[in-house]
Amino acid sequence: MILTDIHTHTKFSADGRGDIRDMIETALAKGISYYGISEHVNYDYTEQGIEIEGETENEINIPLYFQTARALQEEYRGRLHLLIGCEFGFHDGPFCFREYQKIIDSFHPDFVVNSIHTCMGEECYFPEYTRGKEKRDAYNAYFQAVLASLDAPYPYDIVAHIGYCSRNAVYADPKIRYEDFSEILDRILYRIVEKDKILEINTSSKTAGSPFLPDTDILRRYYEMGGRKVSYASDAHDPSRIMEKRDIVVAALKKIGFSCLSVPDCGKILQIEI
Template identity: 30%
Template sequence: MFWDNHMHSNFSGDSKAEPIDMINAARAKKLRGITFTDHMDLDYPPKYGFFELDPYSYYEAQHKLALEQSDDNFTVLTGIELGIQPHIADDIYKVAKEIPFDFIIGSTHLIDKQDPYFDTFWESRDARQLLTRYYECVLENITAFTDFDTVAHLDYAFRYAKDPTVKEDTHQPYFEIVDEILNKIIKMDKSLEINTGGLRKGLANPNPALSIVKRYHELGGKMITLGADAHEPAHVAADFEKLPDMLNTCGFKEFMVYKNRKPEAYPL
């Protein structure tokens, strides 16, 4: 009875999916519930695309749909994925304070105003230097903005690395700063997201890699959230069947679902 806590609809700049189609896909897969988390990335470079969002009208529309589509066996919740940058922290604090989202994802998509999704990012410096800077940005971001519930796809940038020798090793070369990030998440009583988008994109691990998930547990981390990062109905809860065995080996027996910004535990 999984719950997919990270998905996008046509409220996001990179999805054309109708929200009802995502809901129907989740019902077909017999999920217990879903949480919509459409993108809001303020000051995202126009050369890459459009990721701004009117969070007020988004919440009004999605919450209305959630109330209409929820029943005793299936629940729809309304969240948001906030792209964090220190200079926009005040703006997204306002959104988090004023709108009663169930769940807020904190994400790092930009490294010094460049998105690693695009090839041009990897042309600027050595890959390991860029990836070290990525983790530095994650730490800077979750220090500048703390009103989130989970840290999304912690090793996101590695999905798009061109060099296969660095693509899969997201932990050991960077273990000091990864430990610093994980300790901060634990100290703030936040969750760490397990994002199956990495598996869908051909990696051997979800995001973050299982070695990082295990380290999070070793350091005292207790809370994880699950999300497929689906942008179309076919990807709702993609690869979730692999998660129980993977996460049990890392020490986790349950995952969290946030309702009204409060975590509830569900068994894996």
């Protein structure tokens, strides 16, 4: 069995807790063949003036990250297929578009994860995003942002963690159900299929009411619409969470009908049988 975990973070990211070599060694010890590091680049924070504890969260030293990661990529070649990528926080603004394209042109990441972390000038991860808002309003605004992100003018490979806004939502029932948001979810899923992107299954679901994001009802609809490209992501920020709940994801995918996981690699998409 070929194991993959695409979309993880190290201490190069502002919220990462694992040393990059420790993360790679853990991936190797767990038998992973394709391991992706996708450090946060949060120009969405910068453009909107969002601060967390007085900082913009965009502290990554991009040149040092790529220099370090590329050296490790060579060191581990033959033992581990190490993919060096970025997670771009989307915001519909010229500063983000320009700066993300500069990174692509200068450093040529092996893959790019396209994410929505902010909506209406707020970070969606924190309870404050949903506090004082009706669930339908908060989630619909987030989904509209996801839809807009699919037309990002820079190249990307993966659409990340759909349902991110539910991770720490304050609602008694934070779970996102396809039937409750079918119209906007259909538009999102259709665009992912149309643009031939990879839909990520992210196991960092926190208290979202689902074991992974998006949940099986949304994945089933994606499959019905012809979507076949899915990636597994632990979204680990420390070594302990690498490969978390992968068996649960694979079992759910097989039940729906999926037979492969997708791995983006320098413009190509590898299909790895599950």
